[in-house]
Amino acid sequence: MTDMEKLKDSLDFVSDAVRSNQMENGIPSLYFLWGLLIFIGFALADLAPQLTVYYFLVTSTAGGLFSWWLGERTARRTGINNSTFGRKYGRHWMVTGIGFLLILATMIAKPNAAGPEQFLLLAGLSYSLAGIHLIRPLLYSGILMLASYLLIILLSPPYAWVLSGLAIGFGLVWTGLVQRARQTNGATQ
Secondary structure (H helix, E strand, O other): HHHHHHHHHHHHHHHHHHHHHHHOOHHHHHHHEEEEEHHHHHHHHHHHHHHHHHHHHHOOOOOOOHHHHHHHHHHHHHHOHHHHHHHHHHHHHHHHHHHHHHHHHHHHHOOOOOHHHHHHHHHHHHHHHHHHOOOOOOEEEEHHHHHHHHHHHOOOOOOHHHHHHHHHHHHHHHHHHHHHHHHHHHHHO
16 A cells, blocks of 8 residues: 555545544435335235335345445545445445345245245344444334334234335335434534
8 A cells, every 4th residue: 555545544534533423324315215115115015016026126226226326426525435334335235135136036946935024024134234333223224124024924914015115114214304404404513
């Protein structure tokens, strides 16, 4: 590593420390996006189950790529260049995606071995762990997902997926609104 690279890393570290609270809870528009995508996908599970897998394959891939792009763009605009956090965040969601693909492969290979509820369980665990290790507000959405998993497994009420999607989507949108208000208040202070 050259002296200039060391200096840049040091300045990035100081910049991150000074401005870390600006983005530590995530990008509000991503909460809105994922709240909407999750609600639509969960509603499809009750209303048009044959489309659900295709919907989530497309939207999770496109949404993940868009989230990555927006995160990079926001980091450049705010001057917060925390590549270590970005790699950690990317690996977390990549492993989650691989887990989803493994569940899908199991459902195709052995239809009775796994069901759509396992996607919800993995998503709940993944969001909860992201909330513990990466961005705190994701913990609450993860807990909602785990509670929805229990609701669907134990009670199987009518339109359980729609209700779960509504609760999780609302939780993500609410988190986005809170984060937007924090960022607005932080910018005016």
